[in-house]
Amino acid sequence: AQTVTQSQPEMSVQEAETVTLSCTYDTSENNYYLFWYKQPPSRQMILVIRQEAYKQQNATENRFSVNFQKAAKSFSLKISDSQLGDTAMYFCAFRANSGYALNFGKGTSLLVTP
Amino acid sequence: ETGVTQSPTHLIKTRGQQVTLRCSSQSGHNTVSWYQQALGQGPQFIFQYYREEENGRGNFPPRFSGLQFPNYSSELNVNALELDDSALYLCASSLGGHNQPQHFGDGTRLSIL
Numbered sequence: 001a002q003t004v005t006q007s008q009p010e011m012s013v014q015e016a017e018t019v020t021l022s023c024t025y026d027t028s029e030n031n032y033y034l035f036w037y038k039q040p041p042s043r044q045m046i047l048v049i050r051q052e053a054y055k056q057q058n059a060t061e062n063r064f065s066v067n068f069q070k071a072a073k074s075f076s077l078k079i080s081d082s083q084l085g086d087t088a089m090y091f092c093a094f095r096a097n098s099g100y101a102l103n104f105g106k107g108t109s110l111l112v113t114p
Numbered sequence: 115e116t117g118v119t120q121s122p123t124h125l126i127k128t129r130g131q132q133v134t135l136r137c138s139s140q141s142g143h144n145t146v147s148w149y150q151q152a153l154g155q156g157p158q159f160i161f162q163y164y165r166e167e168e169n170g171r172g173n174f175p176p177r178f179s180g181l182q183f184p185n186y187s188s189e190l191n192v193n194a195l196e197l198d199d200s201a202l203y204l205c206a207s208s209l210g211g212h213n214q215p216q217h218f219g220d221g222t223r224l225s226i227l
Binding site: 004033037045046047052099100102104105107 | 147149154155156157158159162169170172202204206213215216217218219220221223
C-alpha cells in the first residue's frame with residue numbers, strides 16, 4: 001500500500017514571497033507518478049503540476065516547481081511570487097503505474113496574505 | 115472543451131436511504147473515477163470505470179456501487195446511508211492510461227441526518 005504524508009497542516013506566506021510545501025510518500029513501486037493538486041474554497045480539485053518518477057528533471061509550471069528526491073521519497077512544491085489567488089488547500093498525490101487510484105495526503109492549507 | 119460536471123451540488127438524506135450522484139466526464143475522456151472526501155481529509159478512492167467496466171476499487175463496502183454509460187458519463191449509488199457517508203463526493207475523468215492526469219468536477223456535498 002502507498003501512503004502520502006503532508007506534515008504541514010497550515011502555512012502562511014506574504015504576497016510576492018516564496019513558499020515550499022512538503023510531501024513524503026512510501027511505496028515499493030518503481031514506476032509511478034506524483035501530483036500536486038490545489039483545492040480552493042470553490043471545491044474543484046485543480047491539477048497544479050505532475051512528475052513522472054522515471055524523469056530526473058524536476059517539473060516546472062510557471063511559478064510552480066517541484067523538488068523530487070526519489071531516493072528520499074520526497075516531493076515538495078515551491079510556489080514563487082505568491083499571489084492572493086494561491087490561497088487554497090494543496091494536496092500531494094501518488095499513483096502507481098500498476099494501479100488506478102490517486103492516493104492523497106491530508107493536505108496543507110496555504111494562506112497568502114497581502 | 116466541456117469540463118467535468120457533477121449533479122446535484124448539494125444533497126441532504128437521512129440514515130438508511132439510498133442516493134444517486136451523477137457525473138458527466140470531460141469531452142473525449144473514457145475513464146471516470148470517484149472519490150470520497152471527508153471534512154478535513156484528502157480524497158479517498160472509491161472506484162474507477164473504464165469503457166463501462168469497473169477496473170479498480172478502493173476499500174469501500176459493496177453498498178457503494180456505480181455505473182458508466184456508453185457516453186462515458188457515470189453514476190455513484192450508495193445504499194443504506196450511514197452518518198459517516200457525509201462527505202464531498204468528487205468525480206474525475208481522464209483518458210485511459212496511467213500517465214493521463216485526472217480532471218475533477220466541483221463535487222457533490224452529501225449530508226446525512
